[in-house]
Amino acid sequence: MRKKITLITGASGEIGDALIRQLLKDGKTDLVSLDIRPLAPEITSRITHIQGDICDRSLLARIISEYEIDTIYHLAALLSTRAEFTPEAAHQVNVEGTFGLLQIASEQSEWRGKPVMFIFPSSIAIYGIPDLVTKAKFPHIREWEWNYPRTMYGSNKLYCEMLGIYYSEYFRQLASDRPVMLDFRAVRFPGLISAFTVPSGGTSDYGPEMLHAAAKGEPYACFVREDSRIPFMAMPDALKALTCLAAAPREALTRRVYNVTSFSLSAGEFREWVLKFFPQANITFAPDKKRNDIVDSWPADLNDHDARRDWGWSPDYDVNRSFDEYLVPNIKMRYQVKS
Numbered sequence: 001m002r003k004k005i006t007l008i009t010g011a012s013g014e015i016g017d018a019l020i021r022q023l024l025k026d027g028k029t030d031l032v033s034l035d036i037r038p039l040a041p042e043i044t045s046r047i048t049h050i051q052g053d054i055c056d057r058s059l060l061a062r063i064i065s066e067y068e069i070d071t072i073y074h075l076a077a078l079l080s081t082r083a084e085f086t087p088e089a090a091h092q093v094n095v096e097g098t099f100g101l102l103q104i105a106s107e108q109s110e111w112r113g114k115p116v117m118f119i120f121p122s123s124i125a126i127y128g129i130p131d132l133v134t135k136a137k138f139p140h141i142r143e144w145e146w147n148y149p150r151t152m153y154g155s156n157k158l159y160c161e162m163l164g165i166y167y168s169e170y171f172r173q174l175a176s177d178r179p180v181m182l183d184f185r186a187v188r189f190p191g192l193i194s195a196f197t198v199p200s201g202g203t204s205d206y207g208p209e210m211l212h213a214a215a216k217g218e219p220y221a222c223f224v225r226e227d228s229r230i231p232f233m234a235m236p237d238a239l240k241a242l243t244c245l246a247a248a249p250r251e252a253l254t255r256r257v258y259n260v261t262s263f264s265l266s267a268g269e270f271r272e273w274v275l276k277f278f279p280q281a282n283i284t285f286a287p288d289k290k291r292n293d294i295v296d297s298w299p300a301d302l303n304d305h306d307a308r309r310d311w312g313w314s315p316d317y318d319v320n321r322s323f324d325e326y327l328v329p330n331i332k333m334r335y336q337v338k339s
């Protein structure tokens, strides 16, 4: 009999690393991870890790011949700034990688007669607002508004949301014998901030970069204007969103893709929060017009009403708790800053 497992792709990335630690802490033992990179040494011995490429179809075939996949957290992706420099590679990983995984999840759902749960982190990058006047007019964006991404990454995420819905609802819609289909669920995240890792290749990275630089006593020149505003979330809430959505009963869900958010800050306000805890921080603004244009096209905030109503979503960390209880103490410990 094949062993029933939860598969985590992008396992060495920011969300993957944090999610694995959380699931291990919760006593989950059936985890298999996949990433092109090795896992962090402290967790390697506690989980079966497959080092390989998400786009390698023969590797995916080997995984399903060996395991019964019950749940997939598909976190592997190239983020928005990096994707602009290597759009073909981004399409390959973000779209082809997801497509291959949806196909095997689909096969597995049919084979075992029970939907495979497919959890997918999407992003504020799927939104594209034309200008700052419009951005100010629509401060809390709903899921169906402004789905006009301007980046390769945002386009990839939006398309993959649609593929996920297709494989969950309409796959083989013209056949007489409809198979058991997978159960795709996605959250659209704001910019995420972790105390333990610094993101790489994203466009919301100025927030976490500012904070980590301050803790290290390094100067930081922020690449967007002070008034640039997007929503953010602390990593523990991102994990909460993924695991709560996975645990929600199917009947409670009225959509497959949900906004989730915590707090909205301008880059200037972000700097103020950092200065509150690191008064010596040297943070200046040196906007990069092209990256700023991307941030300007993202919403100032998200409306996550549907997630709250359907599966009881609410963040544990508002801006104050995020800085005061999660980010600052852990970052100080990490860089051994004396309080």
Ligand code: SER
Pocket: 079, 080, 081, 122, 123, 124, 125, 153, 189, 190, 191, 192, 201, 202, 203, 204, 205
């Ligand atoms: N944090 C991501 C990025 O900046 C957006 O989801 O690309």
